[in-house]
Amino acid sequence: MTNVPTVLSEWESKKLLGSALPTPREALTTSVEEAVALATSIGRPVVAKASSVAHKSDAGLVRIGLSPDELQQCWSQLAEAGDGTVLVAERLHGELELIIGGSRDTSFGPLITVGLGGVAAEVFDDVAVLLSPPEPGELDAALRRLRSAALLEGFRGTPAVDRTALTHIVGLVAQRLDQDPDVMEIDCNPVLVCEGRLVVLDALVVKR
Template structure:
């Protein structure tokens, strides 16, 4: 992510309550604690996310409680800077069998799969095309100050989409990529959860790729 200047929340991986408390001083407070484990894909569904922890002691105690509740399923945790309040979006990518890399933007957070409000493109794209993707979404009004809320930094979201497109286009071994959620605030857009699945690529013949673009 950092190699492509994709803005992500500062995070530290930890494996115990004492290290979690120390990490809180590194990333800054308030902090977020997220459980890590091979089977913990939807962490919030099982109580694997704690928000708004305001002291290192609270972070350490949250780790202990989370580890007790989740048991062996929790192999560690991530301590992360708490993002500001904003609109939760998702930016993703997939290596499609026919089209090659595809990028996606849509409504993020826990409603992603339920509402399936998404737009797709074949990269590379520019910011104008990213803006058109966002305009296709039913949730787009949320980004522009819906019902008196402050308008989000849509330009920052567009830039994130463009950069994810470049990443997917450059790295064919990425089979799937999810940034969910990307919190879009009046001051920027930051990904607070990132998942990547790698697989050996079978690149399309270059003439076919050129036709798609």
């Protein structure tokens, strides 16, 4: 009996985590016209991502800082590389990228992972792991043990990471693990910190 894990698309993953998940202003577009209309209404440069493609960034299928015209030019290429749709999102800038994840251990069951995200996640390997759901105080204690704890407290004038928002996202991940035994892995990465606020830029859910 072989169970091939199912990797949900970014859009499906975010939907599964629920509408309370803080995301950029974004939508899955099914036509170039729809995409251009969205980009125009956002009124600022956008990000366009191919859908249902693993490692889409490495594959060059994430385009950043597009104007509506530029989006029009690359939309079809991105759509064809993926499942025929393109995720168009407002482009955001922030001071820090975090990872908030969930997984299952054969002995300890559901786990939460929180730490430095984005490229830094791989370079610095600075994450804390907690039993899910975390009990009161455990998340704060784990964050204090991170090497980059000072960055999260607010560093050289940047505001501190919004702990309530962080706890909220951790709660959503924990709830998914708790309620859906088929969910094996959840990655919210990167979770962008902009002026202390948190926005989940990308998400990935693996089901068995």
